Amino acid sequence: MIRIGFVTCVQLGLSCMEAIHEAGGKLSFAMTLEDNQAVNKSGRIYLDEFCDRYGIPVLKSRHVNNQNVIDAIKEHELDWLFIIGWSQIASEQVLDAPKRGVLGMHPTLLPIGRGRAAIPWAILKGLNKTGVTLFKLDTGVDTGPIVDQIEIPISSTTDAQDLYQLVEAAHVELMRKTVPALLADELELREQDHSLATEWLGRRPEDGEINLDGSVYDAERLVRAVTRPYPGAYAVLDGVKYVIWRAEIIDPEDGEFGLRFFDGWLKALEYDVLR
Known part of the structure; x- marks a missing residue:
């Protein structure tokens, strides 16, 4: 046995x-x-x-x-x-x-x-x-x-x-x-x-920072890669940290939070604001 x-x-x-x-x-x-x-x-x-x-x-x-x-x-x-x-x-x-x-x-x-x-x-x-x-x-x-x-x-x-x-x-x-x-x-x-x-290699929470000077496609992929159960992708704007859990690439729309890149707009579908 x-x-x-x-x-x-x-x-x-x-x-x-x-x-x-x-x-x-x-x-x-x-x-x-x-x-x-x-x-x-x-x-x-x-x-x-x-x-x-x-x-x-x-x-x-x-x-x-x-x-x-x-x-x-x-x-x-x-x-x-x-x-x-x-x-x-x-x-x-x-x-x-x-x-x-x-x-x-x-x-x-x-x-x-x-x-x-x-x-x-x-x-x-x-x-x-x-x-x-x-x-x-x-x-x-x-x-x-x-x-x-x-x-x-x-x-x-x-x-x-x-x-x-x-x-x-x-x-x-x-x-x-x-x-x-x-x-x-x-x-x-x-x-x-x-x-x-x-x-x-291993990754750290700080590796989730979105490169605002990079491509919108890289940013969208990062959001998908480190969403829950991981720490999430984030961007710091005017001293405020935004942790983005879900996002999509779209044309800019008025009144909706997102991130602008040289090659597109990333609309945040779900995010937290940490002040």
């Missing part, structure tokens, strides 16, 4: 845990943060109810690399461990603790887009598709062998909120697809083509 463990502290991870059970699997172990950690983290959830329902032993620890976590993985004789929706980087000791390894997901079509801020960058770069990759973790950054991928199309109107939801759905779909092969111990891995790899 293949024994599977899971590490998460957010809704996306819990949705994947549910998908494992819906696909006929059963978790033998779960690990999450202490109850008082990351209480303000977006999407933070608690695993107690789910684990109680299915009789899953759950360990709460402040860090995935703590010795008690490593000991628990070995004690439960896990074959595979999933780490999904988790910001702490797993140590080599954690990666080596399960018999067959650790699996994770990344919201790009690896080896494209290794790194961070995958959803905003996919829109900012004007890609016509992105996706989610299930892969085996190694000591590199998103460099491990691939289990499977799902492509997600991106249109000229896709924003971060749309893409975030599609990425979450793809995580669950990948989990359901993978569980039968995982349980049959028939999981196939293929190495990434490292010659095609690209790395996307």
